[in-house]
Amino acid sequence: MLATATPLLRRFWYPVMPVAHLAEGPKPFRLLGQDLVIWLDGDGNPAAMDDRCCHRTARLSKGFYASGRLACGYHGWEFAADGRVMRVPQRPVDRQGATNMRVPAYRAALRYGHVWVALEDPLHPLPDFEEEGLGFRRIDEFHEVWNCAGLRLMENSFDNAHFAFVHRASFGDQGHPEPAKLEIEEHADGFMMITEVPVRNPEIQKKVLNMDSDTTIRHMRGRWYAPFLRKLRIVYPNGLSHSIVTCATPIDDGSSMVVQFVFRNDTEEQAKAADVVAFDRIVTNEDRDILESTDPDVPLDQTGIEMNMPSDRPGVLMRRMLAQMIAAEAKVPQPA
Ligand code: FES
Ligand SMILES: [Fe+2]
Incomplete structure (x- = not known):
């Protein structure tokens, strides 16, 4: 695509x-x-x-x-x-x-x-994020061009198998390369993926999580909104909720405007917005470096152009759902 x-x-x-x-x-x-x-x-x-x-x-x-x-x-x-x-x-x-x-x-x-x-009549309304109603603070993080296709960034956002490798210098734990179990609920406009992942808790993350342990667990509820928007709500064992909203707005085939902001249930006194941004900066730069090396054309059919493994399930589902949406649109009679 x-x-x-x-x-x-x-x-x-x-x-x-x-x-x-x-x-x-x-x-x-x-x-x-x-x-x-x-x-x-x-x-x-x-x-x-x-x-x-x-x-x-x-x-x-x-x-x-x-x-x-x-x-x-x-x-x-x-x-x-x-x-x-x-x-x-x-x-x-x-x-x-x-x-x-x-x-x-x-x-x-x-x-x-x-x-x-x-640009044209939207298939779905703008998403309502629960965090806004809960009164969480919003921290604007990034607005920058990445030289990759939006779908690559979306797949990466639901790919638990890359943490141990892409994020080996930040929170990835190479002792646990096997991906975590996950559940997926399909929605008309995307899906919800629920999973738990053990991760390292490096020094820079300790202060933004207010947690001293060297490892922690991320309870994650990742919502994909077709085609290029996701909200990942991560809840840590101490009750901290950190929701990352990322959109890879398509500029053209090979570049996306990455728009990212987060919602958190803590205060500026507990974690400075600048420290939150600094940690997410390191993590997103790790993703960016690898994603900018991928092909902008993402095949939606599974014809062996790209090989898969079991943990690719969310990305494979995205491709299948997008292919179905495109096919359904083609069947709708268009105005003359
Ligand atoms: S008013 Fe003359 S080009 Fe716009
Ligand atoms: Fe990543």
Whole structure:
């Protein structure tokens, strides 16, 4: 599966950037190979449109905010969030007002401090994370480009067999290379994987876990939301809950915007946000190094192009479910 060759992927919500990035002006974002401008209207609501002015093709991401609208940086045409041209400053005063000209606009939403965009009618709503309702604090961690396909990162997130090797320098325990047992519940939009994994508890992790033991157990509930979003809730024996939300938003076939934030049930006094980020930084860099060496084209059929082992079950299931979603979409009559 190559992301830009898979139209179904246009029908999901993806986080594109923290909303704070838009305070000063519009920003460009490439989603599934399509260049967008992301911006905030006068009420602070996010908007997403093609990054190409309908006058002389200038990039609208080079524009600026004007009275709650987006003004093109070239001749100042002003756009509403639905893409309509609302003002052409060069027209005489008595001919000002909304026009019939527009650029294509897309769905945009603000949730969890990030702007989310769906290019076409979303198959599923934005996920409701239980941690928000429980009042857990949110720590924003990463917003950065990785040169790998989103599906590789998703599979890796549910692959207990890599800890002992990829994370051998951090928490991986090479004394336990055999993967932990796991249970999987399928949902319409993905699955839940429940497992327990014994891990080392290195010095840098001891302070973010508030735990002195040299080893610990991770009780993990990993939720995959097709295609490229997961939330992994890890509960430690001392009651600490650390939920990692990661999305590999597809920029194009070979690169993803990795958006990651965590929810925790502790306080800044118990664990500094900077220390939490520092530990997850080490772990994610270990994943990144190996994932950027993988092939961007992920075969969905199991025809022996890639070999499997029993612990690959979650990744194999992802491939099967995505193949089914693509097949179901192909059967739906498309508007003429
Ligand atoms: S190119 Fe945008 S207003 Fe002229
Ligand atoms: Fe990993």
